[in-house]
Amino acid sequence: MADDVHPRGAALVALDWGTTTFRGWLLDRDGRVLDEVRSPDGSLRTSAGARTAGERAAAFAGTFARRCGHWFGTHPGLPVVCAGMAGSDHGWADAGYLDVPADLGDLADGLVALPVDASADGAADVAGGVVHLVPGLRVTGPDPDVLRGEEVQLLGAVAGGADPPRAVVLPGTHTKWVRLDGARVTGFSTAMTGEVYGLLLRDSVLSRLADGSPGDAPSPAFDRALDVEAERGDDAGLLTLLFGARTRVQAGRLAPSDVADHLSGLLVGSEVRHALRTAPADEVAVGGEGPVVARYRRALERHGAAVRALDGDVAVRGLWHVALGAGLVPAPPAARTPAAPHPEDQP
Secondary structure, eight states: OTTOOOGGGEEEEEEEEOSSOEEEEEEETTSOEEEEEEESOOHHHHHTTOOSHHHHHHHHHHHHHHHHHHHHHHSTTOOEEEEEGGGSTTSSSOOOEEESSEEGGGGGGGOEEEEOOTTSTTOGGGTTOEEEEOOEEEEOSSSOEEESSHHHHHHHHHTTOSSOOSEEEEOSSSEEEEEEETTEEEEEEEEOHHHHHHHHHHHSGGGGTOOSOOOSSOOHHHHHHHHHHHHHHHHHOHHHHHHHHHHHHHTTSSOGGGHHHHHHHHHHHHHHHHHHHHSOOSEEEEOOOSHHHHHHHHHHHHTTOEEEEOOTTHHHHHHHHHHHHHTSSOOOOTTSOTTOOOGGGOO
């Protein structure tokens, strides 16, 4: 397949299929983005109502066809590589895990080839195609842990770089703290900060106090909460500090409009302080997008760590390098930079 030349330069369909979001890219023979789709068709929405593995497979095939089928009408036979929760045991099919320590270059050897179900509703445009699912990473032993989807972000962060990061945090619903030695993942841990934050603002007694959402940039309330957590976290404990949001509002010391930022500061501050104490790092690379990146940067700097921001293309770059390693696409000329987006694709 790597020797095939597709019309108009298209060479690969790359998918990052997460729990709540579907992202797909059409890449050319240099790994550059030709087209992009994004939708809320994450694995949870896609698999809702499916009762069997066969029904799940058909649901994923149908969503894939609806979102990306138009690319195959113009470029039939394109290879597809897919990372994320579509490869979980409750996704399209189970792609398994590589055990840590693991070399990110081995992801290409662990791909699971999945023929697209031609009988799925709306899958005619992609019938006969094969989707290659990327395995996740797994920590075994007394403190088991897993990640799925972040492995391609890590590969994108280290691929082709002269100075790859040694510590990476990938904020999200379940934030990942990863230790690297070059392209080798030596360990990682997960913090449920994002999920707990959502639960507090939606279902706890504190949700009745909060008026509004956090701003796009860290606010004074966020910074004050970082200070409170750093100074009192060990003595009072995070759970006690969280309840303090209620009493601070009652005492007139915290405005309802600042509750969301205050809780964010306590949670992110506690997570960052614990992570740096457990695995000290002078510099931490921060991935992700949106306001959460600025919050982690502020917390990391508050605790003395330098911050390196990962660019927004690490996932697609990682998927491209997986496809290269698996021989799904031909290697571009050495003088070119793989997976560099066109200028017009920059946000």
